Amino acid sequence: MSGGVDSSVVAAMLKEEGYDVIGVTLQLYDHGAALAKKGACCAGQDIHDARRVAEAMNFPHYVLDYENTFREAVIEEFADAYLAGATPVPCIRCNERVKFKDLLETARDLDADCMATGHYIQRKLGAHGPELHSAADPMRDQSYFLFSTTPEQLAFLRFPLGHLPSKAETRKLAARFGLIVADKPDSQDICFVPTELCERHRKLRPGAADPGEIVDLAGKVLGHHKGVIHYTIGQRRGLGIGGLGDHPLYVVKLDPDTRRVIVGPKEALATRLLRVAEINWLGDEPFESHPEREVSVRIRSTRAPRPAILRPLSATTAEVELIEPEEGVSPGQACVFYETEGSRIFGGGWIVTA
Structure with missing residues (x-):
């Protein structure tokens, strides 16, 4: 239970259907006091919201301290990958290494028969066992973030929202259950990154914002930058070097070893x-x-x-x-x-x- 409307509706649905529900919320950092931002999941207020939903629906609720696990398994790798010129997707690693690994083991320790989440994806039984399918609503589908779910995990997982035609249906269910989170905004972006992504990298990796050169594909210096952490592959705006005649320039490669940002035409x-x-x-x-x-x-x-x-x-x-x-x-x-x-x-x- 992240404290949002999706996982809250799942808990309420299963409670109403007669299941013995146990709500679990992960504390991934110091209650979000220093790192969480508005619109992020698993923040301090979210923990309180999850607890209030559990109290209203009358089932037990636990908050588990996964701060160290989250930092080591997700945040540190994110920082290293980003500074190496890659474009990491930490939400996938969080599902893979925290929620569907450590949390799933905790669910088994609690003698649970299955673990249900509020993800928008479908689990269907095929000829050879459980299969993973995209959500019915393509606008909410989260299959991209759950591809690393293993067959063994899939046998234990349930996704009660995957068949719903839209998020509006989820909110209708939340209103019917009288949940306090019925109108709560969706979480967005990366939960542990504050307002300025680069500030987070400076804290995790001092020296990450060292200046360097902006060069073209032939190595010609076109300008200078204030750190490769300010750039991503495909970026066009904010380079500060203009274009190549009438053709705009894009970031086509990041070289953190030489602290170079390589730019070129769109076709590159x-x-x-x-x-x-x-x-x-x-x-x-x-x-x-x-x-x-x-x-x-x-x-x-x-x-x-x-x-x-x-x-x-x-x-x-x-x-x-x-x-x-x-x-x-x-x-x-x-x-x-x-x-x-x-x-x-x-x-x-x-x-x-x-």
């Missing part, structure tokens, strides 16, 4: 081939059973899946060929695999080269 951002590692495979057949597969892939949570060819290189690595080039692909992003026709998720991995 186009990517066809990706190398993907740490693959979690959710298909029925072994990952390496076919030399290549036609799939759809998503490399950003905000973009629809695109046609691609998936070629296994080992049990956990693969080459992905995009049928149409994608712009702004960066190491550190997730590459999630979907069936070409339908809603099933076949897993995914992490982009290491593009």
Whole structure:
């Protein structure tokens, strides 16, 4: 129970259906006093909101201190990856390493039969066991952030909101249950990053904002910057160097070792081939059973899946060929695999080269 409307509705639904519900909220940092910002999940007020929902629905509620686990498993890696020029997705690591690992083990310790969450994704029973499917509402679908869910975890997890047609239906349920969070705004962005992302990196990694050069693809110096942490692949605005004639310049690469930001024309951002590692495979057949597969892939949570060819290189690595080039692909992003026709998720991995 994050303290938001989604997980609160799930708890209320299951309580009403007669299940023996235990609410669990994770304290991921010092009650959010120093780090949380408005609109972030798991903040100090959220813990109180979760507790009040549990009291109103009359089921036990526990707050577990996962601060050290969260810092070591998510925040530190996020800082290192970002400063190495990658574009990390910490919400995936939080689900993978904290919520669906340590918390799931806690649920088993509590002798629970299953763990239910407020994620918008569907678990369906197929011929070979539980399958992971996209949410009924494509605007709320969170499959991109849950591709690393393993088959063993999927057998224990439940997602009661995945079939709902819209978030409006969730809020209607919250109002029907009389929940205090019925009109609470959705969480957004990265929960542990305050107003200024770069300030967070300065605190985690002193010297992260060292100045350097902005260069073109040939290495010509076009200007100077105040730290690579201020830039992301595909960025166009805020470079302070103008364009190349009538053509704007984009960040096409970050080199933290030389403290260089490399810029070029938009076509330099186009990517066809990706190398993907740490693959979690959710298909029925072994990952390496076919030399290549036609799939759809998503490399950003905000973009629809695109046609691609998936070629296994080992049990956990693969080459992905995009049928149409994608712009702004960066190491550190997730590459999630979907069936070409339908809603099933076949897993995914992490982009290491593009």
